[in-house]
Amino acid sequence: MITRRRFILGAAGIALVGGTGYGVHAARQFVVQTVPLKLAGWDGPPMRAVFLTDMHRGPYVTSDYLHEIARATAELDPDLLLHGGDYVYASRHYFDEALEPFARIAPPAGSWGVLGNHDHSNGAPAAREAMRRHGVGDLTNTAVKLWFNRNPLWLFGVDDYRTGRPDMAKAVKAVPKEALCIGLTHNPDLYLSAPLPVEPPLLLAGHTHGGQVRLPIIGAPFLTHGHGSAFESGQRQVGKSLVHVSRGIGTIALPVRFNCPPEITVIKISGLSAGNS
Numbered sequence: 620m621i622t623r624r625r626f627i628l629g630a631a632g633i634a635l636v637g638g639t640g641y642g643v644h645a646a647r648q649f650v651v652q653t654v655p656l657k658l659a660g661w662d663g664p665p666m667r668a669v670f671l672t673d674m675h676r677g678p679y680v681t682s683d684y685l686h687e688i689a690r691a692t693a694e695l696d697p698d699l700l701l702h703g704g705d706y707v708y709a710s711r712h713y714f715d716e717a718l719e720p721f722a723r724i725a726p727p728a729g730s731w732g733v734l735g736n737h738d739h740s741n742g743a744p745a746a747r748e749a750m751r752r753h754g755v756g757d758l759t760n761t762a763v764k765l766w767f768n769r770n771p772l773w774l775f776g777v778d779d780y781r782t783g784r785p786d787m788a789k790a791v792k793a794v795p796k797e798a799l800c801i802g803l804t805h806n807p808d809l810y811l812s813a814p815l816p817v818e819p820p821l822l823l824a825g826h827t828h829g830g831q832v833r834l835p836i837i838g839a840p841f842l843t844h845g846h847g848s849a850f851e852s853g854q855r856q857v858g859k860s861l862v863h864v865s866r867g868i869g870t871i872a873l874p875v876r877f878n879c880p881p882e883i884t885v886i887k888i889s890g891l892s893a894g895n896s
Contacts, residue, residue: 642832642875647684649691649881654854654863656821656888658799663768665889666728669695672703672805672825673867675737676717677710679874688868688883689720695885698767699728702755703825704735704779704805708871711742714749722753728765731756731774735805735826737871739782758803760786762794772888773800775819780806791817801886807850807864810857818859821886827851829866833878841872852879 669692674685692700706717721730732755738746747757756763758776765772773794778785785804794800800819804810807824829852830839842851850864866882 642873642877645880646679646870646874646876647687647881649688649868649883651691651695652865652882652884654821654861654884654886656861656886657891658820658888659891660799661770661888661890663770663890665887666698666767666770666772667696668699668701668728668801668886668888669697670701670703670823670863670865670884670886671721671868672865673705673735673828673869674717675705675708675867675869675871676713677708677869679708679871680869682716682720685717685868686720689724691883692721693724695883697724697726697885699765700724700726700730701774701801701803701823702730702732702750703803703823703865703867704733705737705825705867705869706735706746706749707737707741708869709737709741711745714738714741714746715752718749718753718755721755725754728767728772729756730754731758731763731776731803733758733776733803733805734779734783736779736782739779743783758790760784760790762790762792762800771799773798775800775802777802777804777809780804780809780812785809787813788816802860807862810860810862811849815858815860820859820861822857822860822862823865823884824850824862825865825867827864827866828870828876829864829879829882831870831872831876831879839879852882
């Protein structure tokens, strides 16, 4: 729960950040965050997966900005593209504009994604139809087996923790116990809601924006329970799984960020004996 004092301090801080113009500028200064993932049994060249989440196309996130993100993503030459949901902010009319810039990227292992809470609240059927039109496979409560340089890799996705119908057991039902796999959902609190039926090397999520605005002393004033507060951003170990929570691409409520830059996540999958390249 947000206390009255915390709310007032946070609102004052955001007003200051927004009023200076710095926060608006910072909202577009994305960084590339690299996550190395070394897997026993992975053979041959590394695989490069890019994870994007919380694009929030709408009043505060422009089409030009998402095309800029798409160009940067294409330059990373991904073998696999993953989407963590919240494609829009306030209207289903933005679903196509959110996904179209990334449709030009054609990773050999495909593009896959799940839905976020804003996708559900603005129309899950419209979101899924836009995903289909723009070549993004729907991983909601299901899994898919991919191949890359003779290496099998399973992906599974789980629906949003708060607004969807998450079913982890259904999502991993087809995944062999010892398979190499990566899990994907929108709200990372899902990963602490119940014991996981599998413990993959990597679990991905977004939703939190890292707090979007992080102020001295008080931190992220509006990041509350049920909104990813168990994770905030970055990495945390849950059992045998590494959970990576991205700060995401877009903004909501106000078009500002502070001390919390937007993030394109690159996962470099390689064998245990591979170097750092």
